[in-house]
Amino acid sequence: MAVERTLSIIKPDAVAKNVIGEIVSRFEKADLKVVEARMQQLTREEAEGFYAVHKERPFFNDLVEFMISGPVFIQALEGENAIQKNRDLMGATDPKKAEPGTIRADFAESIDANAVHGSDAPETAAVEIAYFFGK
Ligand code: RTP
Ligand code: MG
16 A cells, blocks of 8 residues: 555634544544644635535535634645545544544534545645645
8 A cells, every 4th residue: 555645624613622633643543644734714715726626516605614714724644545544534524424433423513514624536635735735
């Protein structure tokens, strides 16, 4: 398996719940290393650009409003199979469908306020990491 990098965002709901450390601890216990990190209040333009692939979807406006509702904690994570490993740690998009013990099952309230973002493929990981951290 290859060493990969993936983008993780701890979303405004989880930041407001004060569980950044608990979530990062799950990454670390799974041998994912935080190689970039920054606390940031996204502007509307930054959130719209980040989720541009979803701009025709009915939930796009709610998603952008939610992502700018408070600060987020953005990280690049590195490790073996990091992209899929992070997705497995996150659980399903809808926390009601997420496996017990996943981040979304434990910390998320709803499909809108679902605690974390994680890149879904090598191509999107590269674009998303460059979007926030350059190169
Ligand atoms: P993310 O991109 O945030 O890691 O989440 P994901 O891959 O699991 O889900 P995706 O399909 O990429 O959707 C991005 C975010 O949009 C919100 N969403 N709402 N109301 C809905 O039907 C709906 N579907 C998606 C979620 O907050 C999701 O994380
Ligand atoms: Mg996604």
